[in-house]
Amino acid sequence: MPQRPSRTAAKRPVHASVPPAAAVFAALGDETRLTLVRKLTTGPPRSISQLTQGSKLSRQAITKHIRVLQRAGVLRSIRQGRETLCAFDPKPIQAAQAYLDSLSEQWDQALSRLKSFVED
Template sequence: MKVTFRRGLGVRGKARLGLVARLSARGPESIAGLAGSVDVSRQAVTKHLHVLSDAGPVRGFRRGRQHIWELEPGRLAKARDYLERIDAQWDVALERLEQFLPDE
């Protein structure tokens, strides 16, 4: 899985994280509902959701006239598995490092 880190996310990153957290806590929701949960315009929420959709953690679909957004469980599971592997690698690396450090 390719993971990309971008510098300078700033407020935009916080808004996107807030949208993901809201979808995680409440399930699928319309843009209007999501816009009420963050301190940005509906247009900005729409843009953030499209960026998140391109990255993979959310997906949108039509329900009548509304555009509904939800988390993409498969992509989140892949991200979780990747982070668990990285966590295990760090544990091994730290154990090796402890072998070289003097005892106090």
């Protein structure tokens, strides 16, 4: 929980360690990519071939999805010998959570204002 990505991520830090919320949501907005993310949150880092196994898609298709997730910061990968190991990085997800939390909070406040207005 001691995360440093600014909780109010609306300021657009140029050196953003984490891409803007919309980019993270876009990366998560695909079943195939969500499946990859779930695989990597539940288990150890895996190679592209391993991630391709069990999928109907070609290795290249999976590679493209992995790159989308990488650009969003959700995954990191390092070349290890002849294979490329992909690992989950929790920071962008935490940023996305913070974003949704702020949305919910705004909504709750709007509801409160409406309620007290009606009660007058």
